[in-house]
Amino acid sequence: MAEEVKYTPQTWPEHPETANLEGKNKFLGFWLFLGGETVLFASLFATYLALKNKGPEGMEFTTQSLFELPLVFVMTMLLLTSSLTSVYAMYHMKNFNFRGVQTWMAITVLLGFGFLALEIYEFYHYVHIGFTYSQSAFSSSFFTLVGTHGLHVVIGLGWIILLMLRNAKRGLSIYTAQKYYTASLYWHFIDVVWVFIFTVVYLMGVMS
Amino acid sequence: MSAIAQKKGFGSALWDWLTTVDHKKIAILYLASGGFFFVVGGIEAMLIRIQLAVPDNSFLSAGLYNEILTMHGTTMIFLAAMPILFGYMNAVVPLQIGARDVAFPFLNSLGFWLFFFGGIFLNLSWFMGGAPDAGWTSYASLSLYSPGHGIDFYALGLQISGAGTYIAGINFLVTIINMRAPGMTYMRMPLFTWTTFVASALILFAFPPLTIGLFFLIFDRMFGANFFDHTMGGNTIIWEHLFWIFGHPEVYILILPAFGIFSEIFAIFSRKRLFGYSAMVFATVLIGFLGFMVWAHHMFTVGLGPTANAIFAVATMAIAVPTGVKIFNWLLTIWGGSIKVTTPMLYALGFIPSFVAGGVTGVMQAAAPLDYQLHDSYFIVAHFHYVIVGGVVLAILAGLHLYWPLMFNTMLSEKLGKITFWFFFLGFHATFFIQHFLGLMGMPRRVYTFIEGQGWDLFNFISSMGAILMAIGVIVLVINIVMTTVKNVPVGNDPWKDGRTLEWAIPQPVPFYNFKRTPLVRGLDTFWIEKQEGNKEGMSYAEPLSDIHMPNNSFIPFVMSLGLFIAAFGALYNGEKAWAVPVLVIGLGITLASMATRSLKDDHGYHIHKEDLMDHKGGNY
Numbered sequence: 001m002a003e004e005v006k007y008t009p010q011t012w013p014e015h016p017e018t019a020n021l022e023g024k025n026k027f028l029g030f031w032l033f034l035g036g037e038t039v040l041f042a043s044l045f046a047t048y049l050a051l052k053n054k055g056p057e058g059m060e061f062t063t064q065s066l067f068e069l070p071l072v073f074v075m076t077m078l079l080l081t082s083s084l085t086s087v088y089a090m091y092h093m094k095n096f097n098f099r100g101v102q103t104w105m106a107i108t109v110l111l112g113f114g115f116l117a118l119e120i121y122e123f124y125h126y127v128h129i130g131f132t133y134s135q136s137a138f139s140s141s142f143f144t145l146v147g148t149h150g151l152h153v154v155i156g157l158g159w160i161i162l163l164m165l166r167n168a169k170r171g172l173s174i175y176t177a178q179k180y181y182t183a184s185l186y187w188h189f190i191d192v193v194w195v196f197i198f199t200v201v202y203l204m205g206v207m208s
Numbered sequence: 209m210s211a212i213a214q215k216k217g218f219g220s221a222l223w224d225w226l227t228t229v230d231h232k233k234i235a236i237l238y239l240a241s242g243g244f245f246f247v248v249g250g251i252e253a254m255l256i257r258i259q260l261a262v263p264d265n266s267f268l269s270a271g272l273y274n275e276i277l278t279m280h281g282t283t284m285i286f287l288a289a290m291p292i293l294f295g296y297m298n299a300v301v302p303l304q305i306g307a308r309d310v311a312f313p314f315l316n317s318l319g320f321w322l323f324f325f326g327g328i329f330l331n332l333s334w335f336m337g338g339a340p341d342a343g344w345t346s347y348a349s350l351s352l353y354s355p356g357h358g359i360d361f362y363a364l365g366l367q368i369s370g371a372g373t374y375i376a377g378i379n380f381l382v383t384i385i386n387m388r389a390p391g392m393t394y395m396r397m398p399l400f401t402w403t404t405f406v407a408s409a410l411i412l413f414a415f416p417p418l419t420i421g422l423f424f425l426i427f428d429r430m431f432g433a434n435f436f437d438h439t440m441g442g443n444t445i446i447w448e449h450l451f452w453i454f455g456h457p458e459v460y461i462l463i464l465p466a467f468g469i470f471s472e473i474f475a476i477f478s479r480k481r482l483f484g485y486s487a488m489v490f491a492t493v494l495i496g497f498l499g500f501m502v503w504a505h506h507m508f509t510v511g512l513g514p515t516a517n518a519i520f521a522v523a524t525m526a527i528a529v530p531t532g533v534k535i536f537n538w539l540l541t542i543w544g545g546s547i548k549v550t551t552p553m554l555y556a557l558g559f560i561p562s563f564v565a566g567g568v569t570g571v572m573q574a575a576a577p578l579d580y581q582l583h584d585s586y587f588i589v590a591h592f593h594y595v596i597v598g599g600v601v602l603a604i605l606a607g608l609h610l611y612w613p614l615m616f617n618t619m620l621s622e623k624l625g626k627i628t629f630w631f632f633f634l635g636f637h638a639t640f641f642i643q644h645f646l647g648l649m650g651m652p653r654r655v656y657t658f659i660e661g662q663g664w665d666l667f668n669f670i671s672s673m674g675a676i677l678m679a680i681g682v683i684v685l686v687i688n689i690v691m692t693t694v695k696n697v698p699v700g701n702d703p704w705k706d707g708r709t710l711e712w713a714i715p716q717p718v719p720f721y722n723f724k725r726t727p728l729v730r731g732l733d734t735f736w737i738e739k740q741e742g743n744k745e746g747m748s749y750a751e752p753l754s755d756i757h758m759p760n761n762s763f764i765p766f767v768m769s770l771g772l773f774i775a776a777f778g779a780l781y782n783g784e785k786a787w788a789v790p791v792l793v794i795g796l797g798i799t800l801a802s803m804a805t806r807s808l809k810d811d812h813g814y815h816i817h818k819e820d821l822m823d824h825k826g827g828n829y
Contacts (some may be wrong), residue, residue, distance in 0.1 A: 040416035043421075056439060057439060136440050144435075
């Protein structure tokens with residue numbers, strides 16, 4: 001088994017994530033899962049575009065009156081940076097530097113929490129001014145699209161935290177490296193979806 | 209755990225079934241529960257035909273009829289046809305490609321239990337205030353305003369079982385890509401593996417839109433959202449799009465594995481290599497691809513406009529081409545073959561004309577102007593029963609006979625099997641052929657009764673009589689299964705004597721680790737090649753005897769699915785009962801906690817040592 005072997009930076013494989021069949025299966029299976037997730041978000045995007053600014057007669061909420069780019073810009077920066085820091089973590093994983101992995105994953109988590117806090121504030125603000133989930137078709141589709149992304153962030157944060165705590169003592173092996181690698185793939189996917197949300201929901205919303 | 213035979217008590221046998229991760233046992237679980245739901249859906253069909261046997265009938269009330277009609281369609285598609293096909297995939301595909309198990313045995317078990325709990329949840333609606341009643345398509349304009357909880361059961365139940373299907377799809381994709389034995393190149397994969405592969409890819413991309421559509425329905429009905437409510441800016445057509453973007457590929461998810469089973473049968477019982485193998489593969493992939501381009505042909509009458517209708521009409525007609533390629537290849541496989549008309553072969557021979565008839569009416573409906581006439585009439589009912597029953601169900605019954613010896617090491621009676629076939633086949637045509645004409649005469653679908661003297665009386669009566677013949681056929685099949693199980697005569701290796709692919713080369717009963725040594729695949733129909741060369745063992749090997757790594761059984765998939773099952777009750781009664789939200793939270797908590805347990809607890813499996821393998825003959829325990 002993988003955990004019986006003690007690796008050094010010299011014997012550590014170039015691609016621990018696909019070093020055995022189990023890893024190859026996880027690697028491929030997770031990519032396929034992300035393919036399905038892409039269709040899932042595509043459906044949400046299509047619905048949002050169809051229902052954007054649609055509501056009961058005389059609704060005053062529009063994308064232009066609602067969205068404020070400065071806040072969203074900060075959120076975008078936090079999440080994009082967190083994707084970069086997770087790349088650093090993977091870089092250290094390839095170099096068999098476990099401390100580096102944990103440190104950069106921790107920074108990723110902190111940035112993720114920053115993003116999440118701002119998103120919660122944003123949602124709270126909308127609800128506060130009357131743009132609730134049930135207010136209109138527009139509000140339902142907006143909260144469902146952006147909220148589903150937010151839920152992915154929550155799950156990703158929980159996942160990475162559990163990974164870091166569980167493996168803090170035992171360090172890197174082929175077995176644990178594969179787990180870190182999959183979590184970081186997931187985190188990148190969350191980031192990519194946000195790029196589309198930023199463009200389609202916020203930028204296009206403020207422009208048109 | 210040891211490989212040595214032990215007699216087990218009922219408790220430990222049950223525990224074994226609840227925790228198993230062995231693809232062969234999960235196959236039996238799929239087959240048994242799919243078979244159960246098949247019988248439930250069949251009883252619902254009989255009730256429908258009894259109600260429609262005579263005009264102005266009052267056997268069922270209008271509301272109850274709607275519920276039975278909805279549950280018949282939903283049950284047959286989601287809980288009977290797909291799971292039974294998954295049963296065959298699980299039983300056969302790993303053996304066909306020379307693998308010891310699927311890529312993710314744990315997820316395989318999870319997929320089954322999600323499907324199972326979803327199906328149970330959906331059917332509990334009968335006992336908890338009424339079943340869904342908006343048709344299996346559950347168009348939002350109807351389902352949003354359906355009183356009671358029927359639609360909630362539909363949306364939540366399908367959500368849970370759909371998650372299971374999605375997981376199973378990914379599992380098969382990875383299994384087929386990564387776990388093929390040495391020499392098993394893509395163009396040497398048996399057709400059933402190929403069709404499983406393409407159907408799994410369709411599942412991967414078709415189920416997420418359904419998930420989203422169902423979530424919209426759940427949120428609209430239970431949590432105050434407004435996706436489909438036009439007074440709040442919503443749009444009910446969104447449901448139709450999402451449903452059919454899923455729904456049309458779903459048809460191919462069902463029919464492609466059916467094609468695969470028939471391709472195996474034609475080659476085995478014509479004792480001839482499948483004609484046009486590469487064209488068959490190409491046609492399978494092309495059907496899968498085109499399957500995503502045609503969903504709006506279900507919505508011609510919605511008013512998407514002539515341009516959209518024209519594009520979708522042409523795309524739909526294009527599917528007839530690869531399907532025709534397949535039909536001709538099957539015919540040419542039989543041509544000049546040394547044919548043995550066994551029960552599976554009988555079903556396969558019956559399949560060709562039945563399915564062609566269903567395909568021809570499909571092309572008729574693809575012509576959008578004609579579809580305006582046919583839409584929502586019994587012509588549509590006749591068409592989709594010709595492709596689903598004439599294609600998928602015949603394949604399921606053929607596959608049951610074909611793969612029964614592989615799954616249970618006994619042989620279903622050929623005599624009773626042929627009796628079943630003739631009752632079922634004649635009953636099927638009697639039931640549905642005449643419905644084409646009922647449709648052309650103007651009878652709309654989904655009506656609970658009709659007024660006499662419109663010229664529909666006799667045809668409806670004939671249709672109901674046909675349904676009785678089908679029921680007799682199924683009863684004979686059940687007797688056959690019971691008798692075969694009671695007699696329990698083992699059949700041994702290569703039960704059909706003409707097996708061509710790896711699954712027939714394996715010792716019977718199949719050892720729980722499948723292959724003692726990973727086989728070397730030397731060509732298409734590798735077992736046939738070995739037999740031709742006089743290899744008594746039936747296989748060449750790619751490796752020396754060594755330790756085999758096996759996964760541990762796990763109870764977590766059951767608990768994970770149970771959590772969602774509990775949570776669904778919370779969602780269902782949200783805003784109505786005080787305990788709803790706590791139950792929702794507890795249920796989701798159980799699922800999340802078991803996910804965390806799975807992630808945090810190491811589970812490396814165990815090894816069977818080669819010394820133990822040496823004199824192990826096979827058999828389960």
